[in-house]
Amino acid sequence: MKSLQELENLKLQSQKLVNLRLGDRQNSPHKHHVLICQGTGCVSAKATVIEEAFHEHLAKHNLTEDVVVARTGCFGICEAGPVVIVYPEGAFYSHVTPEDAERITKNHLVEGNVVTDLLLEGSSVGDKIIPINEIPFYKKQKRVSLALCGLINPENILEYIAFDGYKALAKAVLEMSPKAIIDEIKESGIRGRGGGGFSTGRKWEFTMNTQADQKYIVCNGDEGDPGAFMDRSILEGDPHAIIEAMAIAGYAVGANQGYVYVRAEYPIATNRLQIAIDQAKDFGLLGKNIFESDFNFDLEIRLGAGAFVCGEETALLNSIEGQRGMPNPRPPYPAVEGLWGKPTVINNVETFSNIPQIILNGAKWFSDMGTEGSNGTKVFALGGKIKNTGLIEVPMGITLREVIFDVGGGIPNGKKFKAVQTGGPSGGCLTEEHLDTPIDFDNLTRLGAMMGSGGMIVMDEDNCMVDIAKFFLEFTVDESCGKCAPCRVGTKKMLNILNRITSGTSEMAELDRLEELAKNIKISSLCGLGQTAPNPVLSTLKNFREEYEAHVKDNKCPSGVCKDLLNYFILDTCIGCTLCTRHCPVNAITGEKKEVHHIDTKTCIKCNVCVEKCKFNAIEVR
Amino acid sequence: MVKEVICKDRLAQLETVMDEHKGKKGCLMPILHESQKIFGCIPLGVQKVIADATGIPMAEIYGVVTFYSHFSIEPKGDFVIGVCMGTACYVKNAGKILDDFVKQANVKVGETSEDGKFTLEATRCIGACGLAPVITINEDVYGRLKADAQEVADILAKY
Ligand SMILES: Cc1cc2nc3c(=O)[nH]c(=O)nc-3n(C[C@H](O)[C@H](O)[C@H](O)COP(=O)(O)O)c2cc1C
Ligand code: SF4
Ligand code: FES
Numbered sequence: 028m029k030s031l032q033e034l035e036n037l038k039l040q041s042q043k044l045v046n047l048r049l050g051d052r053q054n055s056p057h058k059h060h061v062l063i064c065q066g067t068g069c070v071s072a073k074a075t076v077i078e079e080a081f082h083e084h085l086a087k088h089n090l091t092e093d094v095v096v097a098r099t100g101c102f103g104i105c106e107a108g109p110v111v112i113v114y115p116e117g118a119f120y121s122h123v124t125p126e127d128a129e130r131i132t133k134n135h136l137v138e139g140n141v142v143t144d145l146l147l148e149g150s151s152v153g154d155k156i157i158p159i160n161e162i163p164f165y166k167k168q169k170r171v172s173l174a175l176c177g178l179i180n181p182e183n184i185l186e187y188i189a190f191d192g193y194k195a196l197a198k199a200v201l202e203m204s205p206k207a208i209i210d211e212i213k214e215s216g217i218r219g220r221g222g223g224g225f226s227t228g229r230k231w232e233f234t235m236n237t238q239a240d241q242k243y244i245v246c247n248g249d250e251g252d253p254g255a256f257m258d259r260s261i262l263e264g265d266p267h268a269i270i271e272a273m274a275i276a277g278y279a280v281g282a283n284q285g286y287v288y289v290r291a292e293y294p295i296a297t298n299r300l301q302i303a304i305d306q307a308k309d310f311g312l313l314g315k316n317i318f319e320s321d322f323n324f325d326l327e328i329r330l331g332a333g334a335f336v337c338g339e340e341t342a343l344l345n346s347i348e349g350q351r352g353m354p355n356p357r358p359p360y361p362a363v364e365g366l367w368g369k370p371t372v373i374n375n376v377e378t379f380s381n382i383p384q385i386i387l388n389g390a391k392w393f394s395d396m397g398t399e400g401s402n403g404t405k406v407f408a409l410g411g412k413i414k415n416t417g418l419i420e421v422p423m424g425i426t427l428r429e430v431i432f433d434v435g436g437g438i439p440n441g442k443k444f445k446a447v448q449t450g451g452p453s454g455g456c457l458t459e460e461h462l463d464t465p466i467d468f469d470n471l472t473r474l475g476a477m478m479g480s481g482g483m484i485v486m487d488e489d490n491c492m493v494d495i496a497k498f499f500l501e502f503t504v505d506e507s508c509g510k511c512a513p514c515r516v517g518t519k520k521m522l523n524i525l526n527r528i529t530s531g532t533s534e535m536a537e538l539d540r541l542e543e544l545a546k547n548i549k550i551s552s553l554c555g556l557g558q559t560a561p562n563p564v565l566s567t568l569k570n571f572r573e574e575y576e577a578h579v580k581d582n583k584c585p586s587g588v589c590k591d592l593l594n595y596f597i598l599d600t601c602i603g604c605t606l607c608t609r610h611c612p613v614n615a616i617t618g619e620k621k622e623v624h625h626i627d628t629k630t631c632i633k634c635n636v637c638v639e640k641c642k643f644n645a646i647e648v649r
Numbered sequence: 650m651v652k653e654v655i656c657k658d659r660l661a662q663l664e665t666v667m668d669e670h671k672g673k674k675g676c677l678m679p680i681l682h683e684s685q686k687i688f689g690c691i692p693l694g695v696q697k698v699i700a701d702a703t704g705i706p707m708a709e710i711y712g713v714v715t716f717y718s719h720f721s722i723e724p725k726g727d728f729v730i731g732v733c734m735g736t737a738c739y740v741k742n743a744g745k746i747l748d749d750f751v752k753q754a755n756v757k758v759g760e761t762s763e764d765g766k767f768t769l770e771a772t773r774c775i776g777a778c779g780l781a782p783v784i785t786i787n788e789d790v791y792g793r794l795k796a797d798a799q800e801v802a803d804i805l806a807k808y
Binding site for chain 1: 674676678679682705709713717719732736741745770774776778779781797800
C-alpha cells in the first residue's frame with residue numbers, strides 16, 4: 028500500500044462486497060448475503076456445521092454464485108445463538124439448527140419468503156421485518172467498538188477496508204504529526220477500558236516524551252474477569268481495528284514493534300488475529316515503510332498461559348519476557364520503563380478498538396458521547412440471570428435499569444432482581460436502589476463497585492450473596508501470585524472466615540474482623556489484584572449484611588444455596604411411591620408404601636438425588 | 650498408569666520449534682506453549698532439553714512451568730473434562746455440575762482418573778457465557794446445561 032489514493036481505490040472496489048448489507052441492492056453482484064456468527068458462543072453451538080449445511084443446500088439449488096455465505100464475529104445476542112442474518116432484508120434468524128439451513132435456503136433464498144417462525148423474537152411485526160437497530164436489544168445500544176462485529180467477515184481485509192479500514196492509519200502517518208495524534212486522543216477524553224480508567228492520551232504522551240532507542244506497543248488481551256468476553260469478541264469480530272490502532276500508537280510514540288497478549292483459552296480469536304496480521308503484512312499495512320513513509324511497524328502475538336494476574340500490566344510484561352507473571356512495584360510505570368526496560372504503551376483491546384474512529388471522526392465526535400469525565404461508550408458482557416445474555420455496547424451514562432431491563436430483557440422465569448455484580452473479582456454488587464444511577468467510571472467506584480473490564484452478572488433471589496462473595500474470593504485466593512503477604516495470606520484468612528460463615532460455625536464478631544481484614548488488605552497489597560480482592564466481600568457486607576447475619580445468627584441461608592446450612596424435608600404431597608427410598612445412597616429416607624415418607628436429617632448427606640428423582644416435587648430444601 | 654511421553658519423534662518436533670524461536674527475545678513462553686502441545690505436558694526431561702538448547706537455567710524454566718496453570722508436568726487423561734466455573738456459569742449452578750462429574754467419572758477436581766481416561770478440571774471462563782452453564786470435553790462444547798445428574802451421565806456415556 029503506497030498512498031491514500033491507492034487505499035481509496037481499494038475501498039471503492041471492495042464496497043461491492045458489502046453493499047448488500049447496507050441495503051444497496053443495485054450495486055451488488057449478489058442476491059443475498061448469509062452472515063453466520065462464528066463467535067465462540069455460536070461456534071460452541073455448532074455454527075460451523077450450519078455453515079456447511081448452507082453451502083450444501085446452496086449448491087443443490089445452484090445458488091453458489093448468487094449468494095455469499097460469510098462468517099462474522101459476534102452479533103452480541105449470544106442467548107439467541109446460533110444466529111444467522113440474511114441481507115438485504117436484514118432477516119435475523121435465531122436458534123438456527125443445521126436442519127433450518129435447508130428451509131432458509133429453499134423458502135427465503137430461492138422463493139424469497141422470509142421464514143418468519145425462525146426470526147428472533149421482537150425482530151418482526153407480522154410479516155414485516157424490523158430494521159436491526161430498532162430491535163429492542165439493539166435500540167438503546169450505540170456500537171462504536173463493536174460497530175463492525177457481525178457486519179464484516181474478519182478474515183477478509185477487503186471488507187474492513189470497505190468500511191474505511193486503515194484510513195485512520197493513512198491519515199495519521201501521512202497527514203498528522205505524532206503530537207497532533209496525541210492531542211486528538213487526549214482531547215477525546217478516552218479512558219482505558221481495561222479496568223484502571225487512566226487517560227489514554229496522557230499515557231501515550233509519557234511514552235512519546237521518554238527518549239529511548241526502542242519502544243513497544245502492547246495490547247492487553249488477557250481478559251481475566253471470569254464473565255467478561257468483549258475483548259475476545261472484538262479480536263474475533265474485528266481484528267484489523269486492533270492492528271490499525273496499535274500501528275497508529277506506534278507512529279505516535281515512536282515504536283516499531285508491537286505485541287498482542289491473548290489468553291491461551293481463546294483459540295478462535297488468536298487464529299483470526301493471526302490471519303489478519305498476515306493479511307495486513309501482505310497489503311503493506313504492517314512492516315517496513317508503511318504508506319511509503321519511514322514508519323515501520325511489526326506485530327506479534329504472544330499467548331497467555333492461564334494466570335489471571337498476568338492481566339496486570341507489569342506482570343503481563345514479565346510474562347512476555349518469558350518469566351513468571353508476577354507484578355512489579357510501580358513506579359516506574361511501563362509507559363516510561365516497560366518491556367525489557369523500554370518505554371511501553373500498554374492498552375486494553377477495547378481501548379484500542381476506539382482509536383481509529385477517534386482519528387477519523389475527531390475528538391469532539393467521541394467526547395460528545397457519554398458523561399462528563401467518562402466519554403464514549405462501554406461494552407458490557409451481560410450474564411447470569413438475565414434474559415438476553417450477550418454482549419452490548421451502550422453510551423456511558425445509561426442507567427443500570429435501562430441496561431438490565433430494556434437491553435437485557437429483565438430477569439427470566441418471573442424471578443425477582445436481587446443484585447448486579449460489575450467489575451468481576453475486583454468489583455462489587457449493586458442493588459435495586461442503585462438501578463437508576465448513570466453508569467460511568469466514577470459513579471461505579473463511588474458506590475463500591477467498579478467498571479472493571481465490563482463484566483455484568485445479574486443475580487436473582489436464588490443467589491446467595493455470601494456464596495457469591497466467597498466465589499470471587501476463592502478466585503482471587505487461587506490467582507494470587509504470592510509475591511506479597513497481605514494478598515497471599517490475608518485473602519486466605521478472609522476465605523476461612525467466609526467458609527465458617529457458610530457452614531454455620533462463625534460468630535457475629537467475625538463479621539467485624541472480616542471487614543477490618545478486608546480494609547487492611549486493600550491498602551497494603553502490592554498490585555491491583557490484592558488491592559481490589561476484598562471489594563466483593565465489602566460490597567456484599569454493606570448491601571446485604573442481613574444475609575450474612577442470617578447465616579451466622581440463625582444458621583440459615585435465606586436463598587437456599589449454602590449446603591451445610593440446608594436440610595431436606597418431605598412434604599405432605601408425598602404419595603409414598605418409595606422411589607426416593609430406593610435411590611438414597613445412605614438410606615436416610617424411611618416410610619411405608621403409599622404413606623408420606625420422612626428424611627432423617629442427621630443421616631442425610633445432601634446429595635440431592637431424592638429431589639432429582641421425585642416426580643411430585645414433594646421434597647423441600649430449606 | 651504411566652504413559653510414555655518423551656519419544657524421538659516428539660523430540661525432533663521440539664527441536665524444530667526451538668530452532669525457530671531460539672535467540673529471539675522472550676522465546677521461552679512460545680517454546681513452552683509448543684512443548685505443551687507436542688507432549689501434552691512439560692515433564693522435567695523436556696525442561697532439561699529446553700534448558701540445554703536455550704541456555705536458560707533449568708530452575709527458571711521449572712519456575713515458569715509451575716507458575717502457569719496452562720502448563721502441566723504430569724500427562725493428562727485421554728479426555729479432559731473442563732467444567733467452566735466462570736461467574737456466568739457459576740451463578741447458573743456450575744458447582745452442582747462439577748460435583749456430578751466428580752461422582753460419576755470418579756475423579757477428583759484437578760486430577761486424572763486411575764485408568765487415565767478422564768482428567769477433570771474446573772476451568773476459568775471459556776468465553777461462552779451466553780451458553781452458560783458450559784462444559785467442554787476435549788474439543789466438544791456442551792452448553793445450556795440443566796445441571797441434573799442424568800444429563801451428566803448421558804454426556805459421559807459418549808466417551
Ligand atoms: C489483577 C489485574 C488484572 C487485570 N486484568 C486486565 C485484563 O484482563 N485486561 C486488561 O486490559 N487490563 C487488565 N488489568 C489492567 C491493566 O493492568 C492495565 O491497567 C490495562 O491493561 C491498561 O490498559 P487501558 O489503559 O487501555 O485500560 C488488570 C489489572 C489488575 C491489577
Ligand atoms: S497483591 Fe497479590 S497478586 Fe498482586 S503482587 Fe501481591 S500477592 Fe501478587
Ligand atoms: S463464565 Fe462460563 S463461559 Fe464464561
